[in-house]
Amino acid sequence: MSDVSRDTMLLTTPFHSRVEAMCNINDWGNWMGFTTPNAYFDVELEYFAIRSTTGVFDLSPMNKYRVTGTDAQRYLDRLITRDVSKIGVNRVGYAIWCDDNGQVMDDGTIFHLGEQDYRICSYQRADDWLAWNTLGFDVTIENESDTVAGLAVQGPTSCTVLTLLGCTDLNQLKPFGIAHYTFEGLPMMVSRTGFTGDLGYEVWVPPESAEALWDQLFELGRDYLIKPIGSHALELARIEAGFLQANVDFMPAEEVVRVGRTRSPFELGLGWLVDFNKPLFNGRSALLREQEKGSRYRFAMLDVQGNKPAEHSFILKGKKQVGTVTSAAWCPTAKANIAYAQIEMPHGAVGDELVAEIYYQRELHWTRLLAPCKVIDAPIFKSPKRWQTPAPPH
């Protein structure tokens, strides 16, 4: 009967004992029903760990689904918009999936683990949709969210630290590649993937290995200035690097209540992930129609004048409201004020000059600022390290 008082407490990840010990400022958030740190000691310093040394982020709450069976590849090909056959074994592909109306349900990464053996790693839960998609395919979907723990190890010294941990020849691993190791006798998978736009890896282990992995990483990484990072620091990095986030930059199509609030890949600037030359996929006919008729919105990355983040801002063209901001941040490395916005067509083409209507408050005083901004064509932060093989040592 002891469950009565603890009954509704949030869940903890396999790394929790270590995370809790390091979470000096005791600032916690709720991610997918898990207690996760917003920050460990200082958001800005954590951010700079990603850009300058190594930052470690506990991504165990991500949803992981194993896809196996003779039709696994065909199944995924019907599910996602890009060509799965182009993701080789031991490679990872960034992907989105749509409903029949061509509206984005979620994005995620597809890990090609072996012959007809894949793992989908997604931000949203997808059990129901993945199950519906099995109709007509010889495929098994297993929810591995609780049986695979994960750490993002990101930053210039990350390769060195992981090599010390026993990841031999990791510097030879190409971006989006997968390497397999053992850690204390149990399998450990490392993929050169991440959400930061920098050199970085994601390490996947069984939950039993979690605490030892954390301990050794931090022990071996001490001299390489390894630091834990919370979700706020990661948020800065991802905006700087140009990554979208479900429920922030778009609404998962199935959870939308109001008419017109869903978005297609084209409207999110993800048209490059849609391949009409591959076999049938969900949303294909709707997306073809959209390509013909034109989209309603355009995703724009805005370089905003001044240093006030354009959070929740309206975007104006002259005096007309043409869009709203979904994510915004002052980017410490690029020293730029970046915002992602949904702009009504035909506005928002690269080079278009718009105005962000920013409201900010200083000492209870609200100020309205009309900041000119310009649509840029690529993420503001580009690290050559991200793409270099062999990976640079620091």
Added chain:
Amino acid sequence: MTDYDAVIIGAGHNALVCAGYLTKAGKTVLVVDGRPDPGGCASTREFSPGFRVSDCAQWLSQFDQSIVKDLNLIGNGLRLGQPKSTISLQPDSDHLTLEGDTISGAGVDSADQAAYQDFKKMVRSFAKLMSTLYRSRPPKLVEQNWTDRMTLMKLGLGLKLLGREHLRDLMRIVMINIYDVMNEHFSNSALKSTIALDAVTGTNMGPRSPNTVYSYLHRATGEHLAQTGTTQVIGGMGALGQSLASAAEKFGTTLQLGTSVSAITKTDNRVTGITLDSGEKISAKIVISSADPTTTFRDLLGYDQMEAGVAKRVEHYRSRSGTAKLHLALSALPDFTGLAADQLSQRLVITPSMDGMEQALNPMKYRELSTLHTFDISIPTIEDPGLAPSGHHVLSAIVHYVPFEPDIGWEKGKPQLLNQLMSELEVYAPSIGDLVMASELIVPSDLEASHGMTGGNWHHGELSIDQALMMRPFPGSTQYATACEGLYLCGAGAHPGGGLQGLPGRNAAKEILKRGVL
């Protein structure tokens, strides 16, 4: 170059109607069916040596007369029997007769007789409106083009012409149950349940189930569409199939019977033909399926060949059935208490009260056998003696409610059910058991196997409002086109649904020709 302009899957009546119209318009059409005879559910089969029976549908009451004319079915051998009156058998032998707008017997009083005339008048005006809709492509409501707007305008005008009171009545009753409407109009229990039977035939709903007024009106459209009354086809229902086949062939349709389609084939995200059981592939500009939606999408096309949302729609499409068929080979004309010999050729129905019908329905919901049933009986051999050896007869009855597969299994269940049905029949025809030379009980799972109808559902999917009209069979695949490019529907799973109307086939052909896809 494709082998044909269109391949039609199935040679049921809708398929043949569709083929007839398409070839009449100069298109090349191949019709393929695994059954040896044309007609699908309009079929005649020898169920015992020398005894033949319409082994699925037995009454014709809704077949659209424009089709009869356009395809010259009379010239192709179609012969109909006399219009039948309906005689509802009563345990006390004071039977109820419904003939046209008049009723008699079973203690029906003058108030009910007058009410019946009013009721028929009301039903007629509603059914007329519905038949307008039935003869059209079901309109889209938002993405309308002008064809849709015309249909909606015609419909709007029809509604206006109903008059304010009738319109209000229609709005009120169209989604409710036949049970309440019967109680509002009539006091005689036999009358109520006899009419209610027409509302539930071929469905797995009881009289209390909302939507049964709609299914009643669905049948009532026959008065406008067919104008033949309820009747039988001479030679059995198969003769309808034969005449349709012969008409279609004269226009140039190629018929390939006894060959099953194993798959609908796609090339480059488009349906481009079919594969036969033999492995032979046939190409066509479009494929039109008269099979039910589940068979079409799940079995022939395959869920992996469509977007997942469509597969989900198909999975949710309801094709449960509670309808079975009883066939008896009789050594002589049976004796029904209180019926003269000449009355035996009419449509005979046996039904408990409306509450009794609900009781009869309950066990089916839990995959159990009932101890109470409704019967819709035809003795076709009186008007059409050729169906049985001289002096012998066939009794064919549509029976409700029977589960698709009872928990006890059909091996055990069938003899039990047959006994039960015979004992219920013997209440009205006490010595009929002595005349039975052979019997056959066809349960929903048999119908699924023999006629390829998922769930054994006669309407190719439950005819309730959420699966009817512009929702039929499901959103995204209406107006005879489907979510899969190149694949069309022309069977009862498309608007306006089942009941031997021929309209899905006719409407589909017209729509396909209009779209100019051939």
Added chain:
Amino acid sequence: MNQYDAIVIGAGHNGLTNGAYLAKAGLKVAVLERNPYIGGATVSRELHKGWWYSNCSYVSSLLRPEITRDLELPRHGLQVVSFGGGATFMRNGDYFGNYSDHDRHYRELARHSKRDANAYDRYAADTSLQTKLIRPYLLRTPPDPTSMRPRDLRDLLEFARSFMDLGEEKLLDTIKFWTASVGDYLNEYFETDVIKAHMAGSGIIGTALGVYSPGTAYVLLHHYMGDVDGNVGAWGFARGGMGAIADALSKAFQSYGGEIVCDANVDEIIVKNGLAAGVALKDGKEYRAPIVVSNLDPKRTFLDITNPSDLPKDVVKKARNFKIRGSSGKLNIALDGLPIFNGMDPRNRLMAGDLHFSDSLERQERAYDDWKAGTWSKDPYLDMMIPSLTDPTMAPPGKHMMSVFVQYAPPKVEGREWTDEDKDGFEKSVIDQISNYSPNFRDLILHCETRTPREIEAEVGLTEGNIFMGELTFDQLLFNRPFPGYAQYRTPIKGMYMCSSGTHPGGGVMAAPGANAAREILADLKKPNTVPGGYADD
């Protein structure tokens, strides 16, 4: 001579709301009540010393916030307190808990099925879309689709547009939703019996339909479209029991100068020259007014207290055909302590929510089969609450008050009137079911009030004991409620109006019919409208 500007018959929540708005507009209003106490079915009664029973309606969600605020009901003492959660106890000893917290709810769903837990978000989104469509129409008079009046045409156009805006596919899905059964609707989302059964309950409460009857998906919506403090779909208790709502409404009414007369049993509405002129009581007293508003259900209004010769024949016929079958009963129980269900710690906060024992759609459907056959359910669907876990005024400290809503109970037993033996049998089937899950339950019972449709009709005046004053099926919703042509609160008799739950938008302690009727009356009197419209719903 009792001369008023308006008389309202029946001091239920709609009668009081209607009276309050008329009085607020400056009319001299009397609300006449047959019983010695007010409230109708919105009532708290001390039937066992120290225990207060909300012995009819028992939870609040649908009460329109616009009215609560406009009539200043909180200032008049009304406090609606949210309760969280609920549970369905299963035959196998397990349970399914319904947590108000999203993450905890996910985990509980996932304990039964991960797929269902994930599908729940889709279900919630789709169902919310439907509530968004209907909510703007709650505080509005339904347009008459057969009318060519500019107002009706404008409203119809707006109504049509809100549906057209959905786009073809969502519009068709909406029509499907409105015509589908709750069982089929839930089957499109969930695979687990107990989860479906838990959710399906809202689709059958108060209706004469089963979970597989088309139209019950709408009834589900009817229970979801309310809110507590802007949380759509949330339910709460009125502190002090449902009577607190009637009390606050009566105080508001009186603060505007209105007068309540109890023990005033109306015999007939007086009509002079086709105009309403007042009412005559059974004791011979007369109350005169040019406006008479009936808060009785449509059957009682037109068949009991109106002289048929004052009515067109079609209205009498429509009133006769009005569907108002009772389908539910109630047990109100004083408890010596908390029962333990399936071993669950009684401190578990799920206990403060709605509790049930039907763990499959099949069991719910079988319960309906019994009703169809004219008897109470042998294995009924219960909607059981212990409000004293949330509201300390309902029972002495440490003791508890339990409200057990029972589905199904027929208006007549196998065609005849209920007898006391029937009532005992009905009570037994309920107590037996609860005891199957709770070994200590029987010993805790201090007092039990059992109400079959017979008692509900006799005491509250709800014909056939129907809690919604008319079934919530499409033939009796929106412009069809109570019947086509008379859905705008007016009757064929000039000056006579309807304001009961038998009119749009129906039952469930919403107070919307009373307010909407007042708006129409004021319009006929050419008085400025003082009745609020609905809040914009985004």
